[in-house]
Amino acid sequence: MKKQVNYKVNGEEWKEAKDKAFNKLVKKVKIDGFREGKVPRNVFEKKYGTGDIISEAMEDLVQKKYGEVIITEKLIPVVEPKLEIVKADDEGFEVNMTFILDPEVTLGEYKGLKVKKDKVKVTKEEVDHEVSHILDRYAELVSKDGKAEEGDTVVIDFKGFKDNEEFEGGSAEGYSLELGSHSFIPGFEEGVVGMKREESKDIELTFPEDYMAKELAGQKVVFNVTVHDIKKRVIPDLDEEFFKDLDMEGVSNKEELEKVVEEEIKAQKEREADNKFIEDLLEKASKNMKVEIDEEIIDAETDRMYKNFIEKLKMQGVTEELYFAYSGAKKEDIMKDMKKEAEKRVAYRYLLEAIVKAEEITISDKNAKDEVKKMADMYKMTEEDIMKELGSLEVVKYDLAMQKAIELLKENN
Incomplete structure (x- = not known):
C-alpha cells in the first residue's frame, strides 16, 4: 500500500x-x-x-x-x-x-487445511552408513610398504617448473596429500599413484584453462615429486578399545551405538518433516489470503537476505569479490533466486501477523523475559548481552507471537 x-x-x-x-x-x-x-x-x-x-x-x-x-x-x-x-x-x-506501507491483508481459510505431515522411518542402511562415518572419523593413518594407491595419504616433496624455471607457489616439503581428494590439479594425484617410498618422479601436466592464477592457466609444467612416506587409513574394529575412545554416554557395544545413531537420525528426520509440514501449511494458508505486496517491500527483503549472505561469507574469511571470482556465480542470478524466496518470506510474515491479530495472540512481559533467560542459558551469554543483540523486548514478543501463530496452524490442521 x-x-x-x-x-x-x-x-x-x-x-x-x-x-x-x-x-x-x-x-x-x-x-x-x-x-x-x-x-x-x-x-x-x-x-x-x-x-x-x-x-x-x-x-x-x-x-x-x-x-x-x-x-x-x-x-x-x-x-x-x-x-x-x-x-x-x-x-x-x-x-x-x-x-x-504494510498492505491490507484479508485472511482466507487457515484452519482445517488438511495438510499431511510426512511419516518418519529410519532404515538399517541409514544406520549402517552413519556408523561407518563414525568409524571413518576414528580411522588412523598407518605407514605401509609397497605402492601408493588411491585413498592412501602420501608425504611428499614437490617442485613445479615452467619452462625449466621454478614457479611461485608450486613447491612444498613434507606435504601430506590424500590421493583421490582432487585437491591438486588434474593428473597430479594420478601421477603419484603407483610410486614407492623414497621414489622420485617427474610428472608432466597442463594447468586448466580456467585456473585462478592467470599466469599458469593453460600452461604446461613439470612437477618433480619425491615420496617419503605412504600411509593407509585403518578403520577401527567395534571392540572395547574403540568404545573407550568414543566415550559416548550409555554406549559400550555395537547394538547400543546403533540404537543411539538410529535415535539421532530419527530426531533429525522429525525436525525436517516438521519444517516441511510448517512450510506446506504456510504455503496453503498464504494462497487462501488476499494481499497485494508492493515490489519495494520484496526488494528490501531481497537486499537484507543478500547482505546476510555476504556477512556469513565474511565470517568464513571470504570476501564478496573472492566468492564471485572462485564460484563463477553472478550477483544478478543470486539476487534473482533470493527474490523468489523473499516473496515467500514476506507473504508468510503478513499471513502470520494477520493470524496473530485475528486470534488476539498476546505475549506478556514475563513470557518474553523467560524466553530471554532461556536464550541466555542456551548460548552461554548474559541476559543483558542477549538484549543488546535483540534490541528490545518487543522483538522477543513479536517472535513468540509468530511462533504461537505457527503452532495454531499446526494444531488446527
Whole structure:
C-alpha cells in the first residue's frame, strides 16, 4: 500500500532554508584569502555554484517533512520512502514523496487445511552408513610398504617448473596429500599413484584453462615429486578399545551405538518433516489470503537476505569479490533466486501477523523475559548481552507471537 505526498517550498521559507544550508556548508570550505568558515556567499557561489546549497536545503526540508507526515498521518513506513524531484532551483523546489506501507491483508481459510505431515522411518542402511562415518572419523593413518594407491595419504616433496624455471607457489616439503581428494590439479594425484617410498618422479601436466592464477592457466609444467612416506587409513574394529575412545554416554557395544545413531537420525528426520509440514501449511494458508505486496517491500527483503549472505561469507574469511571470482556465480542470478524466496518470506510474515491479530495472540512481559533467560542459558551469554543483540523486548514478543501463530496452524490442521 502506498501513500503519496506532494511537497512544495518557495518564497521566504525556501530562502531561509538555503541560508541555513549555506551556513552549514561554508564551515567546511577553505578558499585562499578568507578564514575558514568566513567565505562570503557571493564568493562561495562563484566558485562552487548554487547546486550544493540547493541539495543541502532540500535534504533538510525533506527530512523535516518526512517526520511531520509520519506523525500527522500516523504512518508506519516499512521501507525508505521514494523521492521524485519535480523541481529544484533557486526559486524553490517540489518533490513527490511516496511512502511504502504494510498492505491490507484479508485472511482466507487457515484452519482445517488438511495438510499431511510426512511419516518418519529410519532404515538399517541409514544406520549402517552413519556408523561407518563414525568409524571413518576414528580411522588412523598407518605407514605401509609397497605402492601408493588411491585413498592412501602420501608425504611428499614437490617442485613445479615452467619452462625449466621454478614457479611461485608450486613447491612444498613434507606435504601430506590424500590421493583421490582432487585437491591438486588434474593428473597430479594420478601421477603419484603407483610410486614407492623414497621414489622420485617427474610428472608432466597442463594447468586448466580456467585456473585462478592467470599466469599458469593453460600452461604446461613439470612437477618433480619425491615420496617419503605412504600411509593407509585403518578403520577401527567395534571392540572395547574403540568404545573407550568414543566415550559416548550409555554406549559400550555395537547394538547400543546403533540404537543411539538410529535415535539421532530419527530426531533429525522429525525436525525436517516438521519444517516441511510448517512450510506446506504456510504455503496453503498464504494462497487462501488476499494481499497485494508492493515490489519495494520484496526488494528490501531481497537486499537484507543478500547482505546476510555476504556477512556469513565474511565470517568464513571470504570476501564478496573472492566468492564471485572462485564460484563463477553472478550477483544478478543470486539476487534473482533470493527474490523468489523473499516473496515467500514476506507473504508468510503478513499471513502470520494477520493470524496473530485475528486470534488476539498476546505475549506478556514475563513470557518474553523467560524466553530471554532461556536464550541466555542456551548460548552461554548474559541476559543483558542477549538484549543488546535483540534490541528490545518487543522483538522477543513479536517472535513468540509468530511462533504461537505457527503452532495454531499446526494444531488446527
